[in-house]
Amino acid sequence: MKKWFTSAFVIVCLAFTVGITGAWGSTTVFSDNFDSYLIGDPASGGTLPGWDVPNSLNWKGAGGWYVSAGSVDLIGTGTAYGGGTVSSWDLIHGNGLYIDLDGTTNQGGTLAHDLSLQAGKYVLTFDLAGNQRISTPDLVTIHVSVGTFVDQVITRNMTDPFTTYSIPFTLPGASTITFSFANAGGDNQGALLDRVSVSAVPIPGAIWLLGSGLVALIGARRKCRA
Ligand SMILES: [Ca+2]
């Protein structure tokens, strides 16, 4: 009888694990790594007069992104600074393009995006790095408007690498949310933002089913002992 329980327990545990793995397979509903935007594209405010190389300083936004306060820069691979080398503004190589959250107007920027979502559980994920240039730390407020606001302040020091952060939130009903990243201060050297995504997290029904399976098994075992 003991053997039967051990085998059954192993099977349930395996199913439980598979169930969790499958159920946790969240669906990405929004994703942007900024790599698709055109450097120097005037349509997105990319080219400033008098600069001798294409650049996207004081980026106006594209792909649904907009700047609601201050300014931000679109920098990274292939960008350059007034006559500098092409890679001079690629502060952390290997990330394509990314955002400097404090543009070139001495006003820390707020970069925002709207998104229409159904009711449910979600997680906002993004990578944030230090400014890589000056020692003053950057404070970034991440704001998600979901009826009741979700705010999180993250501090990044100068040499901090890209680190992934996640902010979960729940939408009680279908609505359009706004998520934004606001860099405090204004010294033209802001925290760096890349790989922003929003994923729907399904409620793992399989866990409940398998959980009740476990309860039943424990009950059966007790019965058997008695
Ligand atoms: Ca990128």
Ligand SMILES: [Ca+2]
């Ligand atoms: Ca800047």
Ligand SMILES: [Ca+2]
């Ligand atoms: Ca700064």
